[in-house]
Amino acid sequence: MSTHRPVVAVYPGSFDPVTRGHEDVARRTLRVCDRLVVAVAESSSHSKSHLFSVPERLEIMTEVFARERRIECVSFTGLLVDFAARVGARFIVRGLRAVADFEYEFQMAQMNRELRGDVETLFLVPDLGYSFLSASLVREVASLGGDVSSFVSAPVLERLQRRFS
Ligand code: PNS
Numbered sequence: 001m002s003t004h005r006p007v008v009a010v011y012p013g014s015f016d017p018v019t020r021g022h023e024d025v026a027r028r029t030l031r032v033c034d035r036l037v038v039a040v041a042e043s044s045s046h047s048k049s050h051l052f053s054v055p056e057r058l059e060i061m062t063e064v065f066a067r068e069r070r071i072e073c074v075s076f077t078g079l080l081v082d083f084a085a086r087v088g089a090r091f092i093v094r095g096l097r098a099v100a101d102f103e104y105e106f107q108m109a110q111m112n113r114e115l116r117g118d119v120e121t122l123f124l125v126p127d128l129g130y131s132f133l134s135a136s137l138v139r140e141v142a143s144l145g146g147d148v149s150s151f152v153s154a155p156v157l158e159r160l161q162r163r164f165s
Contacts, residue, residue: 006034009091009122010084012076014044016051017156018061019138021130025095028124030070037087038065040075045108051139052159063155081116089119096123097131 009029015022015038029036040057052060054075061073076083084092092112094105109121126133133151142148142160149157 007032007091008035008037008087008089009033009093010037010039010080010087010089011093012039012041012080012083013094014050014135015040015057015061016135017057017138017152017159018064019130019133019135019152019156020150021095021097021126021133022135023064023153024126024130025093025124026065026071027068028126029093029122030068032122033091034070036068036071036093037089038071038073039080039083040073041080042075042077045104051143051163056159060155060159064153079115081112081119084119085116091120091122093122093124095126097126097133 009032011022011026011029013022026036026038038061040054040061042054058073058075065071065073080092092109094108096102096105105121105123109123112119112121138148138151138160143164145164148160152160
């Protein structure tokens, strides 16, 4: 009988919309876990106006990750650490693009540890080609008619074109 307990990780975020940088972090995470829950937060620490609703973001992400059998896309309300505990996650995964990300990520990781010490935060570095990429820049460039086709996958591009046509 196998004693291996599947390693579950949660990758939380706003994902408004999911970018190729997010996809890169999610796929890298599959190297260190058995199952990845990509989780769209209904409430984000970043107070910002959203482009897509949570159900829309979820629909887009489900299409983007359709071929990844070990990735599940869900939304959650309430505290991230409580959600992570509910799905049995051992890790919370966050992408670190540059030093500028560090302070915010460090604060969240420490707060999450205070709230619940049994879930570790794991930082992964995306491909260098995505180090400048953010969902907010994608939103802005797309809204002004710029070409974002190299920054997002087809399901995202389609929704952005529909939204801004
Ligand atoms: O993509 P984002 O907006 O940087 O992600 C931030 C997110 C969703 C990870 C953060 O706001 C979060 O965890 N929200 C859930 C509510 C919560 O647990 N807040 C306390 C964070 S220390």
